[in-house]
Amino acid sequence: xxxxxxxxxxxxxxxxxxxxxxxxxxxxxxxxxxxxxxxxxxxxxxxxxxxxxxxxxxxxxxxxxxxxxxxxxxxxxxxxxxxxxxxxxxxxxxxxxxxxxxxxxxxxxxxxxxxxxxxxxxxxxxxxxxxxxxxxxxxxxxxxxxxxxxxxxxxxxxxxxxxxxxxxxxxxxxxxxxxxxxxxxxxxxxxxxxxxxxxxxxxxxxxxx
Numbered sequence: 613x614x615x616x617x618x619x620x621x622x623x624x625x626x627x628x629x630x631x632x633x634x635x636x637x638x639x640x641x642x643x644x645x646x647x648x649x650x651x652x653x654x655x656x657x658x659x660x661x662x663x664x665x666x667x668x669x670x671x672x673x674x675x676x677x678x679x680x681x682x683x684x685x686x687x688x689x690x691x692x693x694x695x696x697x698x699x700x701x702x703x704x705x706x707x708x709x710x711x712x713x714x715x716x717x718x719x720x721x722x723x724x725x726x727x728x729x730x731x732x733x734x735x736x737x738x739x740x741x742x743x744x745x746x747x748x749x750x751x752x753x754x755x756x757x758x759x760x761x762x763x764x765x766x767x768x769x770x771x772x773x774x775x776x777x778x779x780x781x782x783x784x785x786x787x788x789x790x791x792x793x794x795x796x797x798x799x800x801x802x803x804x805x806x807x808x809x810x811x812x813x814x815x816x817x818x819x820x821x
Contacts, residue, residue, distance in 0.1 A: 615750070615760040617641070617679075617767040618730040619648035620665060621737070624777070626766045627796040628811045630734065635746045638764055639727060640753040642676040643667075647767045649679065650726060652795040656701040659788045663694050663795075667726055682726040695719035698797065705783050707804035714740050715797070737796050741808055780810060 613634045619626060626648070629635065643649065650665040666685040670677050684690075695716065702708045714736055723729040738745040756762075765771055779790035780803055791798075799807045 613748070613760050614763045615757050616763050617647075617649065618727060618734060619652070619767055620650055620663070620730050621652045621733045621795045621797050623648065623652065623793050623795060624799055624811065625793055627734075627737070629763060629766070630746065631743065631808075631811055634748075635763075636748040636750060636760055637731070637746070638753075639680050639749045640751070641679050641764070642753075643679045643682045646769050648769055649682075649730070649767060651769065652797070654698065654701055654795050654798055655782055655784055655788065655791045656697065657784055657787070659784075660791055660794070661697070661701070663697060664690075665694075665726065665729070666690055680725070680727045683724055684722075684726050684729060686722045686724075691719040691722070702783060702797070702801040705801040708801045710804060711740050711800060737800065740800060741805070743808070778810075 613636050614629060615638050616626065616629060616635050617638045622630065650667055652663050654661050654663060666688050668683045668685045698715070699708075718729075718733060718736060723732070735745045777792040779785075779792075780799070782790060782798065782802055785791075796807075799810065803810055
C-alpha cells in the first residue's frame with residue numbers, strides 16, 4: 613500500500629498511482645507551503661498556468677497547522693475565477709461539455725476544509741471515469757511509516773518526475789507544444805474515457821532520488 617497526500621485535482625503522475633495501486637490517504641501531517649495541497653497546473657492560451665486555492669493562514673504563535681485543519685479563504689472569489697479559467701482553457705476540448713456538469717458543482721458551493729475539498733475533487737474524477745475511489749486514511753502521522761510505501765513526496769510542487777509521457781492532443785498544443793504532467797483535468801477534458809487506458813499504458817514509475 614502506498615501513502616499519498618490528497619491534492620487539488622492531482623497531476624497525472626499522482627493520479628496514476630492513486631488509480632493503479634492500493635493507497636492510503638495521508639490526513640494527519642502538517643500543512644506545508646509550495647505543494648500541490650492547494651494548487652494545480654493546467655494549460656491555457658498562454659501556456660502552463662497555475663490555479664491556487666487561497667487558505668486562511670494561522671499566526672506563527674499558534675505553531676504548525678495540521679493539513680486537516682486548514683480552512684479555505686472564501687473571502688476571495690477563487691471558485692468563480694478558477695471555473696472561468698477552466699472554461700476559457702478547455703471549452704473547445706473534446707470532452708469539456710461531456711464532464712462539465714460533473715465538475716462545475718465543485719465551483720458553485722463554498723467549501724471550508726481544504727482537505728475535504730481536495731478529496732471531493734479526486735472523488736469527482738473517479739466518478740467521471742466510473743472507478744471506485746480509495747477510502748483508507750491514516751489514523752496518526754508516522755515519519756517512517758510501517759507497512760506502507762512512502763509516496764508523500766509527490767505532493768511537493770518542486771518534485772521533478774521521471775515520467776516519460778506519450779504526448780496526447782492538447783487544446784493549445786499547436787502553440788506551446790505538449791505540456792506533460794498537468795492536472796488530471798487536462799487529460800480528462802482532452803481524452804475523456806480514454807484517460808483510463810492512457811494512464812494504464814503510458815505511466816513510468818517516478819523516482820524520488
